[in-house]
Amino acid sequence: MQVKFKRGRSRVVVIFPFFRIAIKLPIIHLLVAMRAVYYCIKSDKCWQYLQQDWGWSVEQHIGFKGHLFLGIVANWNEFVFYQKTRDPFLQPTYFSFFGLFNIQRVDESYLLNDEDLYHQLFKLTDGEVQNDSHHFENPHNFCFCDGSLRMLDYGSSKTRRIIAQYGTKIVDLFNPKYSWEEE
Numbered sequence: 001m002q003v004k005f006k007r008g009r010s011r012v013v014v015i016f017p018f019f020r021i022a023i024k025l026p027i028i029h030l031l032v033a034m035r036a037v038y039y040c041i042k043s044d045k046c047w048q049y050l051q052q053d054w055g056w057s058v059e060q061h062i063g064f065k066g067h068l069f070l071g072i073v074a075n076w077n078e079f080v081f082y083q084k085t086r087d088p089f090l091q092p093t094y095f096s097f098f099g100l101f102n103i104q105r106v107d108e109s110y111l112l113n114d115e116d117l118y119h120q121l122f123k124l125t126d127g128e129v130q131n132d133s134h135h136f137e138n139p140h141n142f143c144f145c146d147g148s149l150r151m152l153d154y155g156s157s158k159t160r161r162i163i164a165q166y167g168t169k170i171v172d173l174f175n176p177k178y179s180w181e182e183e
Contacts, residue, residue: 001018002017004017007027008027009027010026010027010074010155011025011026011071011074011075012025015106017106020105020107021094021103022104022106022152023101023102024101024102024103024104025071025100026069026070026072026074026075026099027071028068028069028071028072029067029068030067030068033068036063040053053065058070058073059073059156059157071099072098072099073099074099074155075100075101075102075155076098076099077154077156077157077160078096078102078104078154078155079099080096081154081160081163082154085164088148088167088168089149089150089151089163089168090150090151090154090163090167091105091107091150091151091152092105104152107143107144107145107150108143108144109140109143109144110140110142110144111139112139113179114137114139115180116178116180117137118133118136120175120178120180121136121170124174125162125166128162128165129162131158131162132159132162135151135153135154135156140152148171148174149170151167
């Protein structure tokens, strides 16, 4: 039962299996953001670049805001979404310090076939998971808790939109023995 580390696109997760908690920390790409600002200042079209850069949303993971704040925003969004909805499909996020770190419950890993998972989620969400395949195709974004499938990574607005619409249905109808080849 030793401490485990996992790295995603915008966050690092430190897992403490003995305590059944994970701590999610944002990855802040300071050097990449500073390089973008440097090239902007160096350019003769600085104002245009700044205007364009500031127009990108944090979730696009590009631009100054995305490089600095994506992990923080994802952490905060997970905490707020869980606290508001208490959706049974969500792995509980117990605490967030303004997105700088989250504390989330840890349960057993999801061990089913990637294709079986995705095809079943595709079916249960009327194809909506296709709009957020980054989160719904990856079996590492799921775990089992009390016999129910739970989602671990729900910081994205696309992910939260799908969960708000289909989370309860997924919990109620998910079959851990599902095989898309047998369907």
